[in-house]
Amino acid sequence: MGFFDKFKLSRLKEGLSKTSETFREKLSLITQGKTEIDEEFLEELEHILVGADVGVETTLSIVDAITERAKRESYRSAEELNRMLMEEIQQMLLDSGEHYPIDFDAPLSAKPYVILVVGVNGAGKTTSVAKLAYNYEKAGKKVIIAAADTFRAAAYEQLKIWADRAGVPLIGQGQGADPASVVYDAVSSAVSRNSDVVLVDTAGRLHNKSHLMEELAKIMRVAKKKIPEAPHEVLLVLDGTTGQNAVSQAREFTRFVNVTGLVLTKLDGTSKGGIVLSISRELNLPVKYIGVGEKIDDLQLFDRARFVEALLGRQE
Incomplete structure (x- = not known):
């Protein structure tokens, strides 16, 4: 090692x-x-x-x-x-999932590779987008972030700060703009710049609001106009400190959105990190990334063997 x-x-x-x-x-x-x-x-x-x-x-x-x-x-x-x-x-x-997710420096199945990041407000969605961008950038990928959370006040400004930390360009139009329009601009820009990855930060209103799901559907339709296979991945961000409520949120999102993987955040702030096991089994969805701190490099690929080792101690 x-x-x-x-x-x-x-x-x-x-x-x-x-x-x-x-x-x-x-x-x-x-x-x-x-x-x-x-x-x-x-x-x-x-x-x-x-x-x-x-x-x-x-x-x-x-x-x-x-x-x-x-x-x-x-x-x-x-x-x-x-x-x-x-x-x-x-x-x-x-x-409930692959042994080890594809690393950030691995070849991608499409270019640009479009990743939609969804989740409720407060789960750590925006910071997770920036941390993913940082990891991809560090691995040698050209990344663009789409600021499609145009509903929440100061969402663009918050994401801009994190995008600057990650060293990646941000495409956005500010509060009140049409999120689908932002995504179209970002994907178009990625194509023209020959970028590898487009990370889309979406609005995080309550998961039981139908208009949010309709908005996500529109975003996906618009992305497909430029790249028919997009989005290539839909990551759902869940707050590890909310326990079983995170499982309920995930169930609601998967009813409307084809979630391909989970990002579990704030595991450093809870004594109930066993939620990773519950989510993996009950939803039959792979946990792909976990957040173990607030720094930009504190988002890790989820390795089941290392997770269990950290939880229980080294297996002899």
């Missing part, structure tokens, strides 16, 4: 520290003095997982898997339980 990989893993562990410290502390208490997996132990494990916002359905799935393994394998220590948990959680994450 190179220096940069070690740095990213260190930042991941730091970002998940609130969740992992709470989880490990409680896990050590229920394993202390135990030599077998019994009903009492399984009930306590269930409480710990639900408390970490893993979700009831996902918790029951993990507990069932541990129960079945306990029938076949002997359990003598906390380390062995830790190993079993890691393996079951990793497998569950693998079942």
Whole structure:
């Protein structure tokens, strides 16, 4: 593992520290003095997982898997339980998406590659757009950001600050402009400039408002006028601190928009980072990126093995 990989893993562990410290502390208490997996132990494990916002359905799935393994394998220590948990959680994450998302420097399937970023206000959508842009730019891609959130006051100004930090151009028309028109200008500009990626920041009004969904549909239709296959990806940004409410938001968005992946933000601000597991399993959508801090380089590709390692400790 190179220096940069070690740095990213260190930042991941730091970002998940609130969740992992709470989880490990409680896990050590229920394993202390135990030599077998019994009903009492399984009930306590269930409480710990639900408390970490893993979700009831996902918790029951993990507990069932541990129960079945306990029938076949002997359990003598906390380390062995830790190993079993890691393996079951990793497998569950693998079942809900690819092992490792395509890296930022990998070849893209189209040029320009149009990514629509959606989500409710406050989830970290705008900053996630800028952080994605930063990562693509750093990987050698030419990036353009479309400021299509023309409803929220000061949205353009906020995005401009972040775009400058990322070192990428921003296409926008200010508050009140037609979002679809902004996207058309951005895609046209990307074609003329031979850009690699177009990141579209969309309005984030409440997810149950039909006019927002109609607006997103219009944006997609306009993008297709310039690039028939666009958007190539639709990323839904969810706030990790909102717990199961994030799952509800995701369900609403996926009813109207063909979401291809999830961005889970603010994991450094919660002790309930288990929401990643719940979202992955219950929605059957891959978590592609996670936010573990406020800095522009704190958005990471979601690697299930590293995530579980940061959550539970290194697997022997």
